[in-house]
Amino acid sequence: MRIIFMGTPEFAVPILQALVDAGHQVVAAYSQPPRRAGRGKALTPSPVHRLAESLGIEVRVPESLRDAAVQADFVALNADVAVVAAYGLLLPRAVLDAPRLGCLNVHGSLLPRWRGAAPIQRAILAGDEETGVDIMQMAAGMDTGPVRLEGRTPVARKTAGELTVELSAMGARLMLEVLADPDAYPPVVQASEGVTHAAKIDKAEARLRFEGSAADAERQVRAFNPAPGAFFEVNGERIKVLSAYVDPDGSGAEPGTVVGGALEIACTDGVLIPTHVQRAGRGVTSAEEMLRGFAIPAGTRIA
Structure with missing residues (x-):
C-alpha cells in the first residue's frame, strides 16, 4: 500500500x-x-x-x-x-x-x-x-x-x-x-x-505524594519511569526514584518521614521503600549504595 x-x-x-x-x-x-x-x-x-x-x-x-x-x-x-x-x-x-x-x-x-x-x-x-x-x-x-x-x-x-x-x-x-x-x-x-x-503529563505530577497510600506512590514511580522521573527532595537535593516496593503495614509516622535505615518512607497508608535512585547529575544506583555517601537517617522529613 x-x-x-x-x-x-x-x-x-x-x-x-x-x-x-x-x-x-x-x-x-x-x-x-x-x-x-x-x-x-x-x-x-x-x-x-x-x-x-x-x-x-x-x-x-x-x-x-x-x-x-x-x-x-x-x-x-x-x-x-x-x-x-x-x-x-x-x-x-x-x-x-x-x-x-x-x-x-x-x-x-x-x-x-x-x-x-x-x-x-x-x-x-x-x-x-x-x-x-x-x-x-x-x-x-x-x-x-x-x-x-x-x-x-x-x-x-x-x-x-x-x-x-x-x-x-x-x-x-x-x-x-x-x-x-x-x-x-x-x-x-x-x-x-x-x-x-x-491528560498530558505535567512534570509537577512526578513529585512523590506520601499523603496517600504507598501503593499510589509506587505507581507514580512506575508511571514516570523513564521520564520525567518520580522524585522527592531532601537536604536541598532532588532524588529521583526509579524503582520501589511497598510495605503495606503502616508505620504510624507522619507521612514523608523516613522510618528506617534503608530509606523506608512513611505514607498515610503503608511504607514506600525505594530500591533504585538517582541523585542530580549522577548515575542510577541502589538506594543502599546512595545512602553510604548521602545519609538520610530515620526521622528525616522529606518532601
Whole structure:
C-alpha cells in the first residue's frame, strides 16, 4: 500500500520500521518539528524523523495541518491510508478524508478508556490491571473513532518505559494485520460508557505524594519511569526514584518521614521503600549504595 506515516516519539518508531519491513511504500513521514533539547539546546529531530531520513523517506514537519497549502500537499500524495502513532497534532477533516482508507491510529489504551495524550502513564497511575492497543479508524473527535482491532496485556508491575516498548511492538503487529485485509476488520463503534481522559503529563505530577497510600506512590514511580522521573527532595537535593516496593503495614509516622535505615518512607497508608535512585547529575544506583555517601537517617522529613 501507499502509506503516509505520522508519528513523533520512540513509541512510533517500531511501527514505521514494521511498515517498511513488510514491503509497504511509505511515501512520506510527518513528524513534529525539531525541538531544542540537551544541554546545548540544539535543534533535535524527533525519533521518527531520524528513522525516516535513514530509510530515505521524505520527512515533513509542519507546525500545523490547518494551512490549506499543507493540506493540499498531503492530498497530493495520493495515499491508500495514513498510519498515525503518537503524532501530536490534530488532523483536520481534509486530512482525515484524503487517503482512500482514511487514517488509522495506533492508540496505547483500551478505548474508550484513556483517550488523549498519555494513556500508558494514566493506566499505571490509576492502578488499571490491564491495558493494550487499539487500531482505531480516526474521526474528528479526540480518540472517538471506531476500533478495528484490539490487543491486551496485563499492566502488572511494568514501568511506563516497559509498557511503551511492549505496546509499540503490539501496535505494529496489529496494524500489519489490519492493512493485510482491511475488510476482515470492520470498524466497531466505541462504547459510550467508561470514557476517561488521559491528560498530558505535567512534570509537577512526578513529585512523590506520601499523603496517600504507598501503593499510589509506587505507581507514580512506575508511571514516570523513564521520564520525567518520580522524585522527592531532601537536604536541598532532588532524588529521583526509579524503582520501589511497598510495605503495606503502616508505620504510624507522619507521612514523608523516613522510618528506617534503608530509606523506608512513611505514607498515610503503608511504607514506600525505594530500591533504585538517582541523585542530580549522577548515575542510577541502589538506594543502599546512595545512602553510604548521602545519609538520610530515620526521622528525616522529606518532601
